[in-house]
Amino acid sequence: MAKTRVGILNVTGYAGIELARLLTGHPNIELVSVTGRSAAGQKIGQVFPHMAALDLIIQSELSDIDFVFSALPHHESADQLIPFVNRGTKVIDVSADFRLSDPTLYEEWYGFKHPAPELLKKAIYGLPELHRTEIQQSNLVANPGCYPTASILALAPALNAGIVSGNVIVDAKSGLSGAGRSLKLTGHFCEADEDVTAYAITSHRHQPEILQELSCLDRALAGLTFTPHLVPMTRGILATCYASVNLSMTAADAMQIYKDFYRDEPFVRVTAEPPHTKHTAGTNMCLIHVNVDQRSNMLIAVAAIDNLIKGAAGQAVQNMNLMLGFPEDTGLSKIAQFP
Amino acid sequence: MAKTRVGILNVTGYAGIELARLLTGHPNIELVSVTGRSAAGQKIGQVFPHMAALDLIIQSELSDIDFVFSALPHHESADQLIPFVNRGTKVIDVSADFRLSDPTLYEEWYGFKHPAPELLKKAIYGLPELHRTEIQQSNLVANPGCYPTASILALAPALNAGIVSGNVIVDAKSGLSGAGRSLKLTGHFCEADEDVTAYAITSHRHQPEILQELSCLDRALAGLTFTPHLVPMTRGILATCYASVNLSMTAADAMQIYKDFYRDEPFVRVTAEPPHTKHTAGTNMCLIHVNVDQRSNMLIAVAAIDNLIKGAAGQAVQNMNLMLGFPEDTGLSKIAQFP
Amino acid sequence: MAKTRVGILNVTGYAGIELARLLTGHPNIELVSVTGRSAAGQKIGQVFPHMAALDLIIQSELSDIDFVFSALPHHESADQLIPFVNRGTKVIDVSADFRLSDPTLYEEWYGFKHPAPELLKKAIYGLPELHRTEIQQSNLVANPGCYPTASILALAPALNAGIVSGNVIVDAKSGLSGAGRSLKLTGHFCEADEDVTAYAITSHRHQPEILQELSCLDRALAGLTFTPHLVPMTRGILATCYASVNLSMTAADAMQIYKDFYRDEPFVRVTAEPPHTKHTAGTNMCLIHVNVDQRSNMLIAVAAIDNLIKGAAGQAVQNMNLMLGFPEDTGLSKIAQFP
Amino acid sequence: MAKTRVGILNVTGYAGIELARLLTGHPNIELVSVTGRSAAGQKIGQVFPHMAALDLIIQSELSDIDFVFSALPHHESADQLIPFVNRGTKVIDVSADFRLSDPTLYEEWYGFKHPAPELLKKAIYGLPELHRTEIQQSNLVANPGCYPTASILALAPALNAGIVSGNVIVDAKSGLSGAGRSLKLTGHFCEADEDVTAYAITSHRHQPEILQELSCLDRALAGLTFTPHLVPMTRGILATCYASVNLSMTAADAMQIYKDFYRDEPFVRVTAEPPHTKHTAGTNMCLIHVNVDQRSNMLIAVAAIDNLIKGAAGQAVQNMNLMLGFPEDTGLSKIAQFP
Known part of the structure; x- marks a missing residue:
């Protein structure tokens, strides 16, 4: 059977290059074309020496492909994807552009008028554990953010079962790769090493995304407080989530x-x-532990993922497998590279 | 003026040796005697090469001292301190033995009958920001735990002002030195590096300690959920605290x-x-930021400390300064060793 | 074709469990039996949660296997392998027991009389780049040490070409996983983090192993000084090697x-x-850079490997592929998990 | 006695701010004026929150000072220092501008004609262990580089005693703070973490500086190969040095x-x-271990320093103490902040 010809828009960030790595090991597709703004014309191994084994030249635009991943920044991503969607090419957007179904919410949080509000109705939020069937039938999948993946998976069973109510709190801890490859003082080794800090308190763009999906599971959800933190490691997210249980309930329940x-x-x-984030490193796994503090009737759910895999590139491959009818776990690892 | 002669019981852990370092630089006292179980008879520099400049031999018991710090494990600490207290020597216990004023709570959480319940009434909880006057007049100070120091300081102003109610949540992140110098697989570099995990969910011994002090500030406090985490760094605690605000309130308020x-x-x-924990490294500072999520009326307070200093040895020196009438900040740094 | 049935002696160390991970992904073999002393009877996922996807119970001895890897400590390894070798089972010893061809050297450096000196003659040093043909025909392969793999590969071309002479110096830097999973103060996160140190100066057991192989390439080699260092990371070895060039030579030559x-x-x-060690993480690659300091006629060769893969488990799989006639790179990655 | 009024040119790098921290704790001087290019007009605590306790505004030029430290980049440093030197103000240059006594060497390695070759004759290389008396009498001290400090101190006794000959090799490992606070991909946490690499092989600017000082000790020194490495930590340099011993000699000798x-x-x-670099963190100490590999007659000397203190700011304070007649160790720590 002919392999599906796949392209990546903007391979030069951490999500894009991780996607390239995973696709290189996927037996049913062929990675044939990748783009990258400033790096166009270079071999992939010149920009990423760890990828020197992959003989591919970075281009300024994709050519001759059947399936597109975009790892572009938001806004630019939608702009470049619109023509592909319109001509019927299947597309997964790793950026945030198609995650919020309400274009006014997008404008409020991202500061732009949405470039393709009419496509928002067709876009499926690509969390297979919640939307598997729609993903299988979709041509346009919005790959979830890293924090939302861990947070929603940690809380979904409780909200679905209706055992919690009131405000939900998500206290999330992320490694530095979530902040990307561009240079910032907060990502300087000497500033990030031996440090932990909260950031974007009450103002992180993943808040409305998490809230949208949790509200689908429990229309009565009162509110969501989301606080992200940076911890001195490269990969991994741990989301510790708190919600009041409605009735007496044990951890075992x-x-x-x-x-x-x-x-x-x-x-x-x-x-x-x-769970330990380290036990997910390199895998597409989400490990979840749930407990109940019976002194204060608080449910505590903790989820661990590799932010670049289940939180980005791996989940994108999982979605591609669903969209193309391959076994869902093709090309994805369940065993971590440990220690 | 003659310097106060100070001794340390069990100098060979991280809190004990940090106390020795701070006391060595203190102008009003002289560190004259230190003990350590297995290391007795060795020079301090043989056990801790970074302290080779301090010419002191580790003994099996203290001799000729006017003031005692204990960095012994709980239970053993009270046992060894009782005779000092009874003979009128001023004492600071860095262990947990005199922190909980209720001996039944001690027995429940520490699994031992309290060795000196009659002394509990005399012991003062050594958080100067809440109990300065009592500390100045006390002969027996219970130095707070590391998590409680950050957590109580983060929440005290809100509880004191009566602006929050309901359950309080403390989500705390600690460096590995909080777990001590003894060898455990969780402290092995290869297991702890590049990892973040929650532990002792609903069961950490600092929960009743935090609750005791917060309840003093707000008798109506409903409950406390405390979740500690390990992050891959040596020093530092960040406590992110959540509580519902009673009335409409801005972050500026x-x-x-x-x-x-x-x-x-x-x-x-x-x-x-x-705040960044790194900005407190080596200092006795506690940095606190407060915010309000107006969408869900949630107060978010974040406190950062160096767990070995404000969370242990530095606060002990601060308490000693108060007990001995020295300026409170003698021998303590406010400027971090950065980066 | 029936898959080869493979067993691992002592799966519970870092080399053993990494071998299990790699073999689980190998298409031509089946991992059917693993042992581990204290862990016998437990599921592999109980000891290593990251391996929970592998449904295998740790046994006290191997059963029903066609091929054996030993990741036992030295001495014990030879003891347990002798019966397998004698009954014709193909064997790869990841320990040091069959690396030194001279049993008196083994006794000098390891402090034991060699348990099977007669088998030493049959054992092949399993560095495919130097001994591929012998490995293909061997039933008993001694898998090289981690430092020797990087050091020998860094220097082999220069010694083989006869362009260097005099003493050779290897200054090697290793991550902590090379020191194993057992608990030591040097491996405690708080002691190893933010530290670099040399150790075993002039006395590391890999010195005679490196010297043996380099002497095969250049009988006139004068001597070898080997200095290992610990750097605060989990995986990776960088070997920086120095040797005087005989004649005028440029870096390009x-x-x-x-x-x-x-x-x-x-x-x-x-x-x-x-090279960066990080560019080899998770792969069986050895990256080598060579330079010449023309001011002092010094050749400088730097090699980077993942110590647990090309320096242990991966090279063992490479050797197995050669011994069983599979394509040499089956089941082994060339693209690092980066960042 | 009136305190000496001290200024720092360019306080906004890691060396500059560490100097400010040390000077703040120095009893005999007052830090009265600091400059910083882009940060002029801001409080020091706005740029460096860990210094918020120091109430000082960053200026565009120094005013009313008796003593100047420059932490400017090379070339710019000499330019700005010339007027101070000419008017008789005592000066310590932390940059490289006055370290090489030969202006042609400066031009060759730094790519600029030296801006003040006539001052080079007056400048003293500020390594107190070699040049204490000249420093005491000097008005212009060139503070040594971080690598040179460790390397020269490691080798000086052997060269001085004439027990080694031939080429000398220095294999040095540095934490990331040595590369400064400006943003580069090599300093990005995700690229530097879990990595070790060599860089600037045969071409690092500290090579001629080390060679100059070693040649003063041994005019017959044949050559120096210097290879720096980056290891994933913030502070610390370990220099491992190799030289052939002339005659039979034990480690004890x-x-x-x-x-x-x-x-x-x-x-x-x-x-x-x-030595461990961690045992020097926060101190002005240099720890040195020496050994002899009797199999190859190689002397191995290993030196550890905190690159920002003995390798920069602390040594500058030590030099200031000498120049101003204070006790040499005033304001400098000998006990590390550990762990």
Whole structure:
């Protein structure tokens, strides 16, 4: 069978290059074309020496492809994807452009009028654990953000079962790769090393994205406080989530609800102990632990992912597998590179 | 004026040796005697090469001292301190033995009958920002735990002002030195590096300690959920705290309450931006930022400390200064060793 | 075709578990049996949560296997392998027991009489770049040490070409995983983090191993000084090697010699810039850069590997592929998990 | 006694701000004026939150000072210092401008004609262990580079005693702060973390500086190969140095020579074990270990320093103490902040 010919818009960030790595090991597709603004004309190994084994030249635009991933920054991503969508090419947007279904919300949080509001109705939020069937039938998938992936998966079973109410709190900790490859003082080794800090308190763009999906599961959800933190590591997100339980409930009860919810999921494992982000490194797994503080009737759910894989490139490949009818776990690892 | 002769019980852990370092630079006291179980008979520089400049032999018991710090493990600490207290020597216990005023709570959380319940009534919880006057008059000070120091300081102004209610959540992130120098797989570099994890969910011994002090500030406090995490750094704690605000309030309102509360404190600074633990490294400072999520009426207070200094040895020196009538900041740094 | 049934002796160290991970992804073999002393009876995912996807119980001895890897400590490794070798099972020893061809050297450096001196003659030193043909025909392969792999590959082209003479110096830097999973103060996060140190100066057991192989390439080699260092990272070795060049030579001349020597090697790449260990993480690659300091006629060769892969488990799989007639790169990655 | 009024040119780099921190704790001087190009007009705590306790505004030029430190980049440093030197103000240049006594060497390595060749004759190389008396009498001290400090101190006793000959090799490992605060991809956390690499092989500007000083000690020195490396930590340099010993010599012999050479030095300690950079963090100490590989007659000397203190700001303060007649160790720590 002919392999699907795949292209990546903007391969030169961390999400783009991780996507290239994963696609290189995928047996059913061929990565044939990649773009990158300033790097056009260079071999991929000149920009990323760890990819020297991949003999591909970075181009200024994609050519001769059947399937497109975009790892462009928001706004620019929608702009470049519109023609592909219009001509019927299947597309996964790793940027935020098609994640919020309400264009006014997009404008409020991203500061731009949405470039293609009519396409928003066709776009599917690409979290397979919640929207598998729609993804399989879609031509335009919005790949979830890294924080939203961990946060929504941590809370979905509880909200779905209706066992929590009131405000939900997500306290998330991320490695530095989530902030991208561009140079900032906060990403300077000497400033980030041996440090932990909160940032974007009450103002992070992933808040409305998480809220949108949680509200789909529980229309009565009161509100969401989301606080991201940077911790001195390269990969990984841990989302620690808090919500009040409605009725008396033990940790074992909650665990059973979570196990039932994720029973057949290939990339979610409910764990007896709090998960380590390191146990997800290099994999598409999301590890989730749930507990209940019976002194204050608080449900505590903790999810760990590799932010560049289940939180970006890996989930994009999982979505591609669904859209193209391949086995869902093709080309994706479940065993971490440890230690 | 003759210098006070000071001793340290169990100098061989991270809190003990940091105390030795700080005391060595203190102009009003002389560190004359230190103990350490297995290391007795060795020079301090044989166990800790970074302290080779300090010419002191580790002994099996203290001799000829006027003031005692104990950095022993709990239970053993109270056992060894009782005779000093009974003979009128001033004492600071860095262990947990005298922190909980209720001996049944101690027994429940630490698994031992309290070795000196009659002394509990005399012990003062050594957080100067809350109990300065009592500390000045006390002979027996219980030095607070590292997580409680950051958590209580982060929440005290809000609880004191009565602007929050309901359950309080503390999501705390600690460097590895908080877990001590003894060998455990969780402290192995290869397991802890590039990892973040929650631990002791609903069961950490600092929960009742934090709750005790917060309840003193707000008798109506409903409950406390405390979740500690390990992040891959050596020093530092960041406590991110959440509580519902009672009435409409802006971040600026909350900030003003915090600034007023800590106006004259030498070691607390309220910051306009979320604090970095790295900006406290090597200092006795606690940096606090407060914000309000107006979408969900949630107060978010973030405190950063160096867990070995304001969270242990530095606060012990601050307490000693108060007990001995020295200027409160003697021998303590306010400027971090950065980067 | 029936898959070869493979077993691992002592899967519970870092080399053993990395071998299990690589073998799990290998299409031509089946990992059917693993042992581990204290962990016998447990599922592999109980000891290593990142391997929970592999449904295998740790046993006290191997059963029903056609091929054996040993990741046991030295001495114990030879003891347990002797019966397998004697009954004709193909064996790769990841320990040091069969690396030194001279049993008196083994006794001198390892402090034991060699348990099977008669087998030493049959054992092949498993560095494919030097001994590929012998490995293909061997039943007993001694997998090289991590430092020797990087050091020998860095110097082999120069010694083979006869362009250097006199003493050779290897200054090597290793991540902490090279020191294993057992608990030591030097591996405690708080002691290893933010630190670099030399150790075992003039006395590391890999010195005679490197010297043995370099002497095969240049019988006139005067001597070898080997100094290992620990750097605060989990994986990776960088070996910086120095040797005096015999005659006037430019960096470009040396580079050409290196490129010619490694022209057809699947897992060695000669790089124009000094290599980063991070660019080898997760791969079986060895990246080598060579330069000449013309002021002092010194050749400088730098090699980077992932110590757990090309320096242990990956090279073992490469050797297995040769011994069993599979394509040499089966189941091994050339593209790093980056960043 | 009136305190000396001190100024710092360019306080906004890591060396400049560390100098400000040290000077703030110095009892005999007052830090009255600091400059910083883009940051002029801001409070020091706005640029460096860890320094918020220091109430000083960054200016565009120094005013009303008796003593100047320059932490400017090379070339610009000499330009700005010339007027101060000419008017008789005592000056310490932390940049490289006055380190090389030969202006043609400066031009060759730094690519500029030296801006003040006539002042080069008056400048003293500020390594107190070699040039204490000249420093005491000088008005213009060139503060040594970080690598040279560790390298020269590691080799000086051996060269001075004439026990080594031939080429000398320095293999140095540095934390990232040595590369400064400006943004570069090599300093991005995600690229530097979990990585070690060599750089500037045969071409680092500290090579001629080290060679100049070593040649003063041994006119017959044949040559110097210097290879710097980056290791994933913030502070610290470890220099591992190799030289052939002329005659049969044990490690104990070499150790005695080193101990004798540094007998009265306040900031050098010869250690029985290889030193850890972490044991120097925050101090002005240089820890040195010496060994001899008797198989190849190679002397191995290893020196550890905190690159920002003994390798920059601390040594500058030590030099100031000498120039102003204060006790040499005033304001400088000998006990590390550990762990």
